[in-house]
Amino acid sequence: xxxxxxxxxxxxxxxxxxxxxxxxxxxxxxxxxxxxxxxxxxxxxxxxxxxxxxxxxxxxxxxxxxxxxxxxxxxxxxxxxxxxxxxxxxxxxxxxxxxxxxxxxxxxxxx
Amino acid sequence: xxxxxxxxxxxxxxxxxxxxxxxxxxxxxxxxxxxxxxxxxxxxxxxxxxxxxxxxxxxxxxxxxxxxxxxxxxxxxxxxxxxxxxxxxxxxxxxxxxxxxxxxxxxxxxxxxxxx
Numbered sequence: 001x002x003x004x005x006x007x008x009x010x011x012x013x014x015x016x017x018x019x020x021x022x023x024x025x026x027x028x029x030x031x032x033x034x035x036x037x038x039x040x041x042x043x044x045x046x047x048x049x050x051x052x053x054x055x056x057x058x059x060x061x062x063x064x065x066x067x068x069x070x071x072x073x074x075x076x077x078x079x080x081x082x083x084x085x086x087x088x089x090x091x092x093x094x095x096x097x098x099x100x101x102x103x104x105x106x107x108x109x110x111x
Numbered sequence: 112x113x114x115x116x117x118x119x120x121x122x123x124x125x126x127x128x129x130x131x132x133x134x135x136x137x138x139x140x141x142x143x144x145x146x147x148x149x150x151x152x153x154x155x156x157x158x159x160x161x162x163x164x165x166x167x168x169x170x171x172x173x174x175x176x177x178x179x180x181x182x183x184x185x186x187x188x189x190x191x192x193x194x195x196x197x198x199x200x201x202x203x204x205x206x207x208x209x210x211x212x213x214x215x216x217x218x219x220x221x222x223x224x225x226x227x
Contacts, residue, residue, distance in 0.1 A: 087153070099216065101154040
């Protein structure tokens, strides 16, 4: 079983739409959670950390559900510039400081 | 700050050749790591280091060596290149690797390696 699983998509949404991605993780002892954004042929860039209480940054909202072991990312009012692959990342003390990445969810925002 | 830098950006090797991918960071980060990214596989950890003089294996360490003689540098050595090592390699660093601390990672621009 993979440590982190994501729906690969692709998600094709019109501008202005709201889109949500989910990511599940297998290790219940995981403690740190992140969403990264990766543009084609570029390096991943941190979008936001995910905190237990949930957090929001502009049009982006991240939630953590420890009981069900998933994290989510909500993008409101999608822009063309949001088109990218979104990576879910998990880290835990009992995994020897290793970070585990999902394979990514592809988003295309259509004019 | 330059952040995380990697050289070269592109490299073509023949099977059996060896080479070193360079990675440096100027953020005084303790934790550094190397990943490879292959289509449909996501990023997989090769080796990582929690500080100068300390390295450990990740998920896919075979065929690669690392060393960490300084806080800033974390080179990755391919001992005898094989076609299966054709991939995009990313180096990353973070203030800490400990969960629950300032452990968000920052990535270099990547090295695209082809082994013929």
